[in-house]
Amino acid sequence: xxxxxxxxxxxxxxxxxxxxxxxxxxxxxxxxxxxxxxxxxxxxxxxxxxxxxxxxxxxxxxxxxxxxxxxxxxxxxxxxxxxxxxxxxxxxxxxxxxxxxxxxxxxx
Amino acid sequence: xxxxxxxxxxxxxxxxxxxxxxxxxxxxxxxxxxxxxxxxxxxxxxxxxxxxxxxxxxxxxxxxxxxxxxxxxxxxxxxxxxxxxxxxxxxxxxxxxxxxxxxxxxxxxxxxxxxxxxxxxxxxxxxxxxxxxxxxxxxxxxxxxxxxxxxxxxxxxxxxxxxxxxxxxxxxxxxxxxx
Numbered sequence: 001x002x003x004x005x006x007x008x009x010x011x012x013x014x015x016x017x018x019x020x021x022x023x024x025x026x027x028x029x030x031x032x033x034x035x036x037x038x039x040x041x042x043x044x045x046x047x048x049x050x051x052x053x054x055x056x057x058x059x060x061x062x063x064x065x066x067x068x069x070x071x072x073x074x075x076x077x078x079x080x081x082x083x084x085x086x087x088x089x090x091x092x093x094x095x096x097x098x099x100x101x102x103x104x105x106x107x108x
Numbered sequence: 109x110x111x112x113x114x115x116x117x118x119x120x121x122x123x124x125x126x127x128x129x130x131x132x133x134x135x136x137x138x139x140x141x142x143x144x145x146x147x148x149x150x151x152x153x154x155x156x157x158x159x160x161x162x163x164x165x166x167x168x169x170x171x172x173x174x175x176x177x178x179x180x181x182x183x184x185x186x187x188x189x190x191x192x193x194x195x196x197x198x199x200x201x202x203x204x205x206x207x208x209x210x211x212x213x214x215x216x217x218x219x220x221x222x223x224x225x226x227x228x229x230x231x232x233x234x235x236x237x238x239x240x241x242x243x244x245x246x247x248x249x250x251x252x253x254x255x256x257x258x259x260x261x262x263x264x265x266x267x268x269x270x271x272x273x274x275x276x277x278x279x280x281x282x283x284x285x286x287x
Contacts, residue, residue, distance in 0.1 A: 002112060003117050003120045006124065010226075014222075014223065016127055016130065016160065018226060019134075019219055020131075020134055020153075022215040022222070023134040023215060025218050026138060026214065026216075027139075029210075030138065030208075031138070033143065033193075035146075035192075035193070036138075038185065039146050039150050039185065040137070042177075042181065043137060043138070043153065046153070046157050046177075050161075053161055054164060056164070056166075057164040057165055058231070059232070059233050059234060060234065061235075061238060062238050063240065064239065064250075065249075068246060071250075072257065074172060074173070075261045077176075078176055078181060079268035080268075085184055085185065085188040086271070086272035089192050089276055090275050090276060090278060092192035098192050
């Protein structure tokens with residue numbers, strides 16, 4: 001019995017990252033609550049991070065750049081999640097809903 | 109192709125399991141009706157992504173992924189779901205034409221295009237590497253080449269904390285008003 005060694009090819013990681021990006025984009029368009037959109041955005045950021053790490057592992061002349069970039073993406077994503085969640089909680093206090101289509105003050 | 113009952117074969121088997129965990133978690137995160145299940149799916153997906161980072165020769169980034177995403181971001185989103193989720197059911201329903209087959213088609217189109225590009229391009233590896241990408245090298249270049257960005261990101265995090273506090277407080281002062 002034999003099994004293909006998927007973990008050693010760049011294309012595998014790129015396809016996984018594209019799949020996460022596609023699923024995240026689908027969720028971003030498909031979800032109606034703000035928290036669901038935030039979760040889908042985190043998936044998109046994870047796809048981008050996997051791309052950076054894969055290129056860092058297979059192609060980059062300096063294999064620390066991708067790791068540092070991924071660490072920075074993590075920091076930015078944590079800051080973005082904190083800000084977005086506080087905005088969502090403020091919206092919930094004012095509108096009593098987190099549905100993206102019901103948050104409207106003007107009618108029409 | 110490597111034989112299944114060897115170190116490389118078992119490692120490939122674990123890799124396939126990790127990939128399945130990632131994709132399954134992502135599908136749960138986007139498809140579950142209740143938001144708390146979506147957060148759980150996000151945590152599962154990030155555990156899988158940490159495994160992928162481990163396979164990409166950087167256990168430090170895998171550890172940080174577990175620590176920051178699974179440990180901090182998912183718990184924060186769980187708090188937000190507990191604080192602001194009025195009706196747990198009824199997430200999907202009325203909506204525009206985008207919330208339906210069109211969004212699925214858009215996602216599939218993006219995945220197909222990106223993976224097709226990744227498969228068709230011939231990637232040229234660099235002739236040599238200037239270091240081995242170990243944790244010591246990461247720390248050294250983080251404090252020499254990228255020290256400016258390192259300081260800037262701490263500033264961004266500080267501003268994010270202050271901004272989150274200010275935003276949440278502003279909502280609180282107007283809480284007693286009209287619904």
